[in-house]
Amino acid sequence: MDNCFQDHGNNNNGTAVISTVASIAASAMLIRTIVYDYVPHEIINFFNLKFHDMKRFFSSQLTIVIEEFKGVSKNQVYEAAEVYLGSKGTLSAVRVKASKSMEDKNLAFVMDKNQEVCDDYEGVMVRWKLCCEYVASAGNKEHPDDINASLKSEVRSYELTFHMKHRDKIFNSYLPFVLERAKAIREGNMALKLHTIDYDHYWVGEVKFCHPMSFKTLAIDDELKKEIVDDLEKFVNGKEFYKRIGKAWKRGYLLYGPPGTGKSSLIAAMANYLNYDIYDLDLTAVSTNKDLKNLILGMSNRSILVMEDIDCTIKLPNREEEKEDNNNNNKEADKSEDSKVTLSGLLNAIDGLWSCCGEERIIVLTTNHKEKLDPALIRAGRMDMHIHLSYCTFSAFQQLAFNYLGISQHKLFEEIQGLLGKVQVTPAEISGELTKNINSKEPLQELVRFLHSKDMVQEPQEISDLLLFAVIGSRLQELSCYCL
Numbered sequence: 001m002d003n004c005f006q007d008h009g010n011n012n013n014g015t016a017v018i019s020t021v022a023s024i025a026a027s028a029m030l031i032r033t034i035v036y037d038y039v040p041h042e043i044i045n046f047f048n049l050k051f052h053d054m055k056r057f058f059s060s061q062l063t064i065v066i067e068e069f070k071g072v073s074k075n076q077v078y079e080a081a082e083v084y085l086g087s088k089g090t091l092s093a094v095r096v097k098a099s100k101s102m103e104d105k106n107l108a109f110v111m112d113k114n115q116e117v118c119d120d121y122e123g124v125m126v127r128w129k130l131c132c133e134y135v136a137s138a139g140n141k142e143h144p145d146d147i148n149a150s151l152k153s154e155v156r157s158y159e160l161t162f163h164m165k166h167r168d169k170i171f172n173s174y175l176p177f178v179l180e181r182a183k184a185i186r187e188g189n190m191a192l193k194l195h196t197i198d199y200d201h202y203w204v205g206e207v208k209f210c211h212p213m214s215f216k217t218l219a220i221d222d223e224l225k226k227e228i229v230d231d232l233e234k235f236v237n238g239k240e241f242y243k244r245i246g247k248a249w250k251r252g253y254l255l256y257g258p259p260g261t262g263k264s265s266l267i268a269a270m271a272n273y274l275n276y277d278i279y280d281l282d283l284t285a286v287s288t289n290k291d292l293k294n295l296i297l298g299m300s301n302r303s304i305l306v307m308e309d310i311d312c313t314i315k316l317p318n319r320e321e322e323k324e325d326n327n328n329n330n331k332e333a334d335k336s337e338d339s340k341v342t343l344s345g346l347l348n349a350i351d352g353l354w355s356c357c358g359e360e361r362i363i364v365l366t367t368n369h370k371e372k373l374d375p376a377l378i379r380a381g382r383m384d385m386h387i388h389l390s391y392c393t394f395s396a397f398q399q400l401a402f403n404y405l406g407i408s409q410h411k412l413f414e415e416i417q418g419l420l421g422k423v424q425v426t427p428a429e430i431s432g433e434l435t436k437n438i439n440s441k442e443p444l445q446e447l448v449r450f451l452h453s454k455d456m457v458q459e460p461q462e463i464s465d466l467l468l469f470a471v472i473g474s475r476l477q478e479l480s481c482y483c484l
């Protein structure tokens, strides 16, 4: 009985509390309506402002609001935050949106509305929130709550909240970092492009560059491969270093070696590794130094300028000849300076002052005949690394066997290793053979046969060389006898 009474008493108390809360809420609503209806807006705004000031006085947090639009154009900070947080959001937000266009290489993620993501920047914790508000569009003032009426009435902004004491760090360091990271993410996600020049000497095409060669599949000696990759890594991470030593942030590579040893393949692997666009410059299509200068100025950062077969694309008068020209007839020389691409023009293009207008640029020259090039063109500082790509070694062959046949070991490897020590064969030839015999039962046996046949062709050459030496030797002996 007692319990029964007690329960009854509890129920009564509960009901009383609920009705009190309800009446307080109703009164508050009533007061709010009266205030908003009868008190002038200026006075309400004044008190709102004072209230916010008080809140700020007692709060240790600071919030930056980054709106989607700045006037009619998109706010770049908002766009950068969207990209940057997309990559973070996949880790910590509960809802993210995924998208991919035809041009994108990877999926792109964007935080969904009203989601929060925390970020740790050098030990400083910040909180990002994507806020969405629906405001009545011009033609929809009467039904401000009807959110389906127009999608344009959605107003988005990011709120970035952090402790006040980190204010300077966030403004001066974190936000610029977000902008830069977003740029790198965007560039990394975009498909690479191959730029070529048209008849008017402008970069055109922007053809999608989708060469599948990578450092994984490139068949060159492991040590050389590692050296190249390390050099590229040092270069891309060297922004501060280049600034400190006062050098333009660019690097030149000279690739030389016989045809079919992988010079163009290495360029493709570099572009894919760095995510850089390629600017393929055919010097025969450029008529003047001025055009060359404009083309270089028209390149974007984070790109590779390629000049293939530099020794034969154009007959570059060397600097001595140029000087002679100048001495003979200064005026004529000045005119010719403007009317054709000269070696000095090219050297200026590579490291003259105006080539420093961009950053993070790589220049690659390729040639089959390094000895034909003017030393000024390939000196240290212009072509920082000279890479010799030569005939197929056994380790390069192993890579090709893995690429084409998916094997890392075989009973014929030993014989092939011996043959590769004797025969000059290019990776292109080996690739050709393996492609040809890919469906045969014994593709490596076919390759061994091919290498033997090459050995037979190359041996007579060596024999004829020996015979020549023997003939010269016996003639010399005859001559010495004659003299005596």
Ligand SMILES: Nc1ncnc2c1ncn2[C@@H]1O[C@H](COP(=O)(O)OP(=O)(O)OP(=O)(O)O)[C@@H](O)[C@H]1O
Pocket (backbone or CB within 6 Å): 217, 218, 219, 220, 257, 258, 259, 260, 261, 262, 263, 264, 265, 266, 368, 427, 428, 429, 431
């Ligand atoms: N080192 C290599 N690794 C993998 N494949 C290679 C290599 N070298 C050549 N190949 C194969 O041979 C083909 C031709 O090679 P590539 O065009 O890179 O040679 P190259 O040195 O640029 O020749 P060229 O001097 O004639 O321009 C490539 O498409 C590739 O299939």
Ligand SMILES: [Mg+2]
Pocket (backbone or CB within 6 Å): 263, 264, 265, 308, 366
């Ligand atoms: Mg090539």
